Amino acid sequence: MVNLPRKAGYIRTKSVAIAMIGENGSELSGGERQRISIARAFLKDAPIILMDEATASLDVDNESLIQEALSKLIKDKTVLIIAHRMRTVDGADKIVVLKDGVVAENGTPDELKACDGIYRHMVELQVEAANWKM
Numbered sequence: 001m002v003n004l005p006r007k008a009g010y011i012r013t014k015s016v017a018i019a020m021i022g023e024n025g026s027e028l029s030g031g032e033r034q035r036i037s038i039a040r041a042f043l044k045d046a047p048i049i050l051m052d053e054a055t056a057s058l059d060v061d062n063e064s065l066i067q068e069a070l071s072k073l074i075k076d077k078t079v080l081i082i083a084h085r086m087r088t089v090d091g092a093d094k095i096v097v098l099k100d101g102v103v104a105e106n107g108t109p110d111e112l113k114a115c116d117g118i119y120r121h122m123v124e125l126q127v128e129a130a131n132w133k134m
Contacts, residue, residue, distance in 0.1 A: 031062065038066065042073050049074065052082040063088075086123045095119060 112119035
């Protein structure tokens with residue numbers, strides 16, 4: 001059993017959760033909805049997991065905590081990750097880059113970083129953006 005990060009809001013009492021969720025989750029933020037979806041996927045213990053922009057609504061601190069917990073939970077599972085944040089897929093066995101609905105590149109993260117292609121360009125842009133200062 002892996003403990004999910006308390007800071008990321010995974011652990012709540014039933015009464016607090018009921019009060020905060022609202023009808024159909026109307027009182028939840030995008031990040032809270034994503035964390036609930038991730039938790040539900042792992043509680044189901046499915047052998048195949050599809051994660052579509054699973055950390056997109058999370059701040060960097062919570063994203064790192066969630067990714068750390070996810071890496072422990074996805075062992076021995078097939079996981080398909082759709083992401084625009086390159087750090088989300090940096091530990092993948094294989095990456096497939098799509099452009100206009102067609103496979104443009106595929107390979108390991110290291111192979112794709114070594115090529116002068118779309119993946120490498122996206123990684124460079126995101127590193128540049130992360131280091132940007134006023």
